[in-house]
Amino acid sequence: MLQPTPDALLALLTRLARGEAVAADECAELLGIAVADLDDLMGVLVDYGVRRRRDGGLRIPGGLSLLDAGRIGALLAAELAAPPAVDVLGVVGSTNDIARAHIESGRTEARSILAEAQTAGRGRRGRSWSSPVAANIYVSHVDAIGGGLDDARGLSLVAGVAVAEAIDAATGVDVQLKWPNDLLVGERKLGGILVELILAGAGNAYGVLGIGINVRVPAHVGAAIDQPFIDLTEAVGSSIDRNALAAGVIVHLHRYAAAFRSRGFDEELQRRWQARDPFRDRRVVARSEQGELRGFARGIDASGALIIETSAGRVTVGAGDVSLRLEEGA
Numbered sequence: 001m002l003q004p005t006p007d008a009l010l011a012l013l014t015r016l017a018r019g020e021a022v023a024a025d026e027c028a029e030l031l032g033i034a035v036a037d038l039d040d041l042m043g044v045l046v047d048y049g050v051r052r053r054r055d056g057g058l059r060i061p062g063g064l065s066l067l068d069a070g071r072i073g074a075l076l077a078a079e080l081a082a083p084p085a086v087d088v089l090g091v092v093g094s095t096n097d098i099a100r101a102h103i104e105s106g107r108t109e110a111r112s113i114l115a116e117a118q119t120a121g122r123g124r125r126g127r128s129w130s131s132p133v134a135a136n137i138y139v140s141h142v143d144a145i146g147g148g149l150d151d152a153r154g155l156s157l158v159a160g161v162a163v164a165e166a167i168d169a170a171t172g173v174d175v176q177l178k179w180p181n182d183l184l185v186g187e188r189k190l191g192g193i194l195v196e197l198i199l200a201g202a203g204n205a206y207g208v209l210g211i212g213i214n215v216r217v218p219a220h221v222g223a224a225i226d227q228p229f230i231d232l233t234e235a236v237g238s239s240i241d242r243n244a245l246a247a248g249v250i251v252h253l254h255r256y257a258a259a260f261r262s263r264g265f266d267e268e269l270q271r272r273w274q275a276r277d278p279f280r281d282r283r284v285v286a287r288s289e290q291g292e293l294r295g296f297a298r299g300i301d302a303s304g305a306l307i308i309e310t311s312a313g314r315v316t317v318g319a320g321d322v323s324l325r326l327e328e329g330a
């Protein structure tokens with residue numbers, strides 16, 4: 001199937017966002033293709049609600065809601081006394097890399113970086129994160145940890161609590177947290193969290209909380225994701241306001257980052273994480289390069305490590321390179 005570049009697709013969707021018809025030659029020019037090739041692209045464009053008109057032009061009936069810095073800023077200002085800076089970008093490599101570059105160049109104030117698409121979205125261990133144009137939420141929230149790297153234990157779990165509660169508040173969807181960093185609905189992956197730590201200046205650590213949330217994964221993109229996944233449109237059964245969702249996620253991340261800075265991964269934060277742990281007391285297998293560990297998941301300890309009760313006793317597992325799965329039939 002012919003595929004437009006993410007930049008060309010975003011340019012076209014931006015032109016069509018207001019719901020007006022746009023002539024075929026202008027659409028083809030925005031896509032960088034010949035008018036005759038528009039037909040070949042319709043397989044991709046229909047996933048964005050684009051329809052071909054009898055005169056050959058294109059239209060998105062009802063329009064398309066793109067990320068809007070003004071709206072997100074207004075929603076944040078209504079909720080937070082001192083909101084973080086917000087950058088809304090188009091097509092980027094990875095929002096986490098942009099966040100890192102901010103800190104490394106001395107711009108360390110709290111900031112949320114959103115993009116419409118990523119061409120090098122990352123999961124853990126260098127896996128790729130599918131980040132199609134104008135479809136989902138990709139945000140990296142930067143904030144100070146309030147100490148050094150050793151004080152960051154539990155941060156990625158706290159980010160999970162923040163995002164799960166934000167989605168729950170915005171949509172009513174009961175989001176579960178699979179240790180260490182997955183957002184699940186049922187047993188399908190709704191999103192993921194990639195926390196990276198950066199040391200800047202006098203030993204101060206900064207956290208980059210990178211969040212991907214599936215809002216409406218285009219069918220042709222979903223076909224290439226190699227594990228069970230879900231998006232919020234399916235989970236809720238109606239369309240989702242990405243700007244309201246993004247603002248809610250940022251508000252929660254900002255508040256939870258402040259709580260973490262002042263209290264660390266305290267009992268209250270641990271309790272909130274445990275309340276969304278679907279694997280608790282179920283048979284699991286933790287796989288890493290060191291091999292496999294089997295037993296019952298018994299929640300987390302005060303450092304955010306997973307507790308597994310094996311036949312040889314209790315073992316704690318740090319996030320590192322570990323991948324957790326339910327045992328067949330558990």
Ligand code: ATP
Nearest residue numbers: 123124127128129130189225226227229322323324
């Ligand atoms: P782990 O249990 O170790 O967290 P994981 O398989 O979920 O394992 P991650 O590194 O957390 O691995 O996430 C990357 C994986 O997520 C990819 O290999 C792919 O299978 C899946 N994936 C990629 N993009 C998406 C997406 N938009 N929605 C859901 N899943 C995705």
Ligand code: BTN
Nearest residue numbers: 094121122123124192193210212
């Ligand atoms: C995972 O499940 O392994 C984590 C996926 C994290 C994806 C988000 S999208 C925004 C930010 N930028 C990235 O490159 N990754 C994170």
